[in-house]
Amino acid sequence: METVKINDLACNDLPWKIHYDPVRCTLCGSCIAACTFEAIGPKMERRRITYTESETPEPKTRFSAQPVIAQRNVIKNFCRGCGVCERVCPNSAIRAERNPDSRFNVVYQTATASGPKRGGRNNLENQARTLDTIRVGRISQMTDPSLDAQRHTFDCRAPLGRILPAKGLPFQQVGENRLEQSGQTPPVRWIYPVIIGDMSIGALSWRMWEAVAMAVAYLNEECGLPVRMCSGEGGMPVRLLKSKYLKYMILQIASGHFGWNRIIKAMPHMVEDPAGVLIKIGQGAKPGDGGLLMAAKVASHIQAIRGVPKTDLLSPPNHQGLYSIEESVQKMFLSFNAAFKFRVPVAIKVAASATSVSVFNNLVRDPYNIVGGFFLDGIDGGTGAAHDISLDHTGHPVVSKLRDCYLAAVAQGRQGQIPLWAAGGLGKTGNLAADAFKMFCLGANGVFTGKLILQMAGCLGNDHGRCNACNTGLCPAGITTQEPVLAKRLDPERVAENIVNYFLAMDVELRKLMAPIGNSSLPVGRSDCLVSTDKAVADRLQVQYVC
Amino acid sequence: MCRIGAIKSRHYVHPSQALLLMQSQQEGHDNSGFAMVMQDLGGIFEAYKHLPTLSLACTDTGLKIAEDLLHAKGFRRVYQWVPDTNRKPGLDIMAMPNYVFQTFDYPEPYRTAEPKVKEELLVGTRLQLRAALEENETGFAYSFWPDVITLKEIGDPRDIGTFFNLWKADDNFTAKVITAQCRQNTNYAIVRYAAHPFFLQGYTALANGENTFYQKNKEFQQSLNRGYIGFESDSQCFLYTLHYLHRELGWPLSYYKHVITPLPFEDVVKREDQQQLLAMRQSLAHLEINGPNTIIGVLPDNTLFTCCDAKKLRPVVVGRDADTVVISSEACGINEVLPDRNWETDIYPNEREIVVIDDTLEVQRWKQ
Structure with a gap:
């Protein structure tokens, strides 16, 4: 034997x-x-x-x-x-x-x-989610009536861009009852409070990326929802850069600067400004780790867009040359503001961390008023590829950190001056409207989501360890691959339709949450309308504990 | 639910008119209190328009604390009026031992000071008084301002009127602008400061409604100005926003509506002044209000105005004759004060306008 x-x-x-x-x-x-x-x-x-x-x-x-x-x-x-x-x-x-x-x-x-490495999602253990212990518990009844989600009008918009305090607005009184603006203010865009998060055209198949872009264009042009999409680090098709649809795209730059050669070359030919520039400093799923695109996914069209050979593409964990917050503000932000002649908001994305409030404080106190958004990405966020060790053992949840940043702004009377955008596991249960709404109440101006978009496209992965092979380039759903045979499994029109339908449903659901608390605009910072059944959560987030 | 009312007249009006205005609406409020602010004073105070008058309800201890404090700061009393109260048994009123209305001359170094300096002195002094009286609740300093008197008490408005002998009109205690309200803050603990109208540096506001953005408003306002304190009622936020916008920022009143109830984005983008309106909305997003509201406000120049929430969820009506304009939650109140007016010209303001009455009693409707 x-x-x-x-x-x-x-x-x-x-x-x-x-x-x-x-x-x-x-x-x-x-x-x-x-x-x-x-x-x-x-x-x-x-x-x-x-x-x-x-x-x-x-x-x-x-x-x-x-x-x-x-x-x-x-x-x-x-x-x-x-x-x-x-x-x-x-x-x-x-x-x-x-x-x-x-x-x-x-x-x-x-x-x-x-x-081991994987792509897709972070912690696979299923812990109880903070947001699931929270309910919208302050319901308008009697004297302050609920609104009618179907009949009333609602303003579901969030700002992207640096907002000046009222005393800093360059207003001049003209005549008895009229103010006119006499100087320049930083650009601010009022957009849908859910941004499609930064997934690059290398991480996603070109058909998937195109499907998302199509959905965004449709939502804007046909449905009247000003949804914006972030390019991710990896550039964009030149045809899109030169098209009018660029106005729906937020261009991302990260430490690898991938794709920016083409973007800069396209600048003279742009017919619209992009919706914004997002400088990625960190990512919630793998904080302290740079971007990673495995060689298997660096197909010829990716090589062309990024201007690189076929090799593992690693973005450094930090922006080389930035040694302090002051430098990041002065050099990088000023450069990007200047690049688009101060017409385009420039925001920052960082991973939630024990130090997030310090970073936020430094930015909100910057005297140049050039940081147009603080994107805070928490531990449950997605990723195209990362080492298991980073995914499983580093990171910081977003909920309490977002709340901390908001309350830090409140303590300084600076709430709203740098819009707060939060992400990291939002919509993990499939319902983004509820998670987003609770985050608004805790102080977020808006949220961004990536992983959930993949679910809408038909991603087979889940939080129980299924698939999560985005890093391999062998995505069985054709979503995160550059193999033509696999990418063709995905029907871009169907994916775009799914995304559009999901956003339309989410828009109705947001109104179904605004109506019972009697609000016709987003209740940013209205933590009084939340209650928690978990005492520790209630105390930490300063919301009412109920049992 | 409360009811609110305001009278502005070419002639001096006695507070009995305000009681009358509110009494007819008593089915709509709960008779839990009466509060009023009188501005542009006549009668015994007419000669002292340029000097600050303190409106104080207090215990004997409180009175001493207040007088000592004012004396120490150099204020010199030039006039005092103590209302002749009727403390007969059976009245529904939680009366304080003393009600004092004292007019002061400014401390010597301030007499020739700029108005702004004097105004800061007055608000600072009132805040000090309030803080000093807060311990053991020895008193309530409602206003300390030239040409303004505030009276607030807990109980049945009818009995409060009887207690202060306000039902019988005379020429001694009058004003050209009176704002009034008949409800204590019955949602929460009964606190005298929580009763509308609220007053700060010449600005008065009172509201019928609920401000569901109270927390946002409060968190933002409390770092804007040292006078933005208390927040015993969600309606104080309306006053502080009015004060901040009109006094601190120096913006015209027409933008008040744009700040508290901004136009929907789809409407703003059609406007020529969209740049300004968007800048305001984003800079003052935390001063937006939500919930059902009608607001009545008075500016330091005695301009009276009213406006509503963006969905017009609370009533208000403006009636007038040649000499008087009355704003009231219900028309029945105006019928009592101006029974012979032409009610066909009554104005029922909509959700997108401010109705403004200036000193010539011209009634203007400003479309937002």
Whole structure:
């Protein structure tokens, strides 16, 4: 008998095991063709077959080599549990099952001398969410009536841009009853309070990115919702840069400066200003870590847009050359403000951190009034690719930190001067309207979301460790891949339609929350209308505790 | 729910008219108090228009504290009026032992000072008085300002009128502008300061309604001016916004409406002055109000105005004859004060206008 080779990888070491029923399988091969990870393959097995050759049953047995579908026990090709095999199987013969006894975290490192990486989402453990302990509990009744979500008008808009205190407005009185503006003020755009978060055209397939851009254009042009989309770090198609639809896009620059060569070259040809510039300093899912686009996804069109060879693209963890907040304000912000002649708001995105309030305080006190938004990204945010160690063990939740920043502004009488935008796991349960609304009440002017957009597009991943393979370029849904064959699995029109429908539904739901508290504009900072069933949460966020 | 009212006249008006105005609306309020601010004073105070009058309700201890404090600051009393109160049993009133209306001359170094300097002295002194009287609740300093008297008390407005002998009109205690309201702050603890109208540096405001952006307003206002304190009522926010906009920022009154109830974005973008309106909205986003409201306000030059919330969820009507304009939550109040007016010219302000009455009694409707 063969010796047990205990140090060889076995399928039961992996996080997912393939359950296969050879009786139901017709060997059509659909599952193997569909599995982008090559986690399953054909295999010959010696099988005992029972048969009869007479008209009455006279069972005989024989052994023969039979083709079957089997899981591959190769560390590179481990099953991600995406379930595509099950989706395509006409006979329900195959499915992936979660392996509670997985030894993956150990065997991956012992085999590869590197830590596992994944894309998609952060902490996979399902903790109770802070926002789920909060309800909108101050309902208008009797003397201050609820509004009618269907009949009344509501102003669901949020500012992006630096807002001057009223005493700093350059107004001159003309005649008895009229003020006129006599000087320049920083640009401010009133936009929909949900921004589609920064997912680059390298992280997403070009078809997915196009679908999001189409949805944004449709929401603006046809539905009257001024939704903005952030490009992510990685540039944009030149045709879009030169089109009128640029006004719906927020251009992102991060430490790798990817794509900015093309953007700068396109500037003289721009017919519209972009909606804003977002300087990414940090990301909530992997704070302190730079961007990462694995070589597998650096296809020729990505190389062209970013001006790079096919290699792992790592953005440094920090902007080289920025050593202090003063420098970031003076150099970088001033440069970008000047680049668009002070017509475009320039905002900053940082990862939530124990020090976020200090950073915010420094920016809100800057004398140049050039930071037009503080985007705070929390631990539950998404990512295209990151090391598991960063995802699982670094980060800071966004809810309390957003609240801290807002209250810091209140303490200085500066609330609203730098609009606060929050993200990081918002909409994780599928309902973004509720999460966004609670964040508004805690002090956010708006929220941004990325991961949820992927869910709308048909992402198969979830927070229980399913798939999360955005980093591999092998996305089975065609969302985060640059492989033409895979990208074609995605129907951009359908994805755009899904996104548009979701935003329309969310807009109605936001009104369904504004109406019962009797507000026709966003209740930014109205924490009095929230209650929490968790005493610790209530105390921390300064909302009413109820039981 | 409360009811509010205001009278502005070419002639001096006795507070009995304000009681009459409010009494007919008593089914709409709960008879829990009476408060009024009189501006542009006649009668016994007419000769002292340029000097500040302190309106104080206090205990004997409180009176001493106040007098000592004012004396120490160098104020010199030039006139005092103590209303002849009727303390007969059975009246529904939680009376204070003393009601004092004293007019002072400014401390010597301030007599020739700029008006702004004097005005800061007065508000600072009132805040000091308030703080000194707050301990053990020995008194309530409602206003300390030239040509202004404030009276607030808890109880049935009818009995409060009887207590202060206000039902019988005379020429001694009169004003050309009287704002009044008949309800204590019954939502929360009964606090005398919580009764409308509220007064600060010549500005008066009173409201019928609820301000559901109270917390936002309060958090923003409390760092804007040392006089923005108390917040015992959500309606104080209306006064502080009025004061901030008109006095601190120096903006015309016409922009008050744009700050508290901004036009919807879809309407703003159609306006020529959209740049200014958007700048205001974003800079003063935390002064926006929500909820059902009608506001009556008075400016230091005695201009009277009224406006409503953006959905017009509370009533108000403006009636007038040749000499008097009356603003009231309900028309029945005006019927009592101006029974012979032409009611067909009554104005029912809409949600997008301010109705303004200046000293010539010209009634203007400013469309937002």
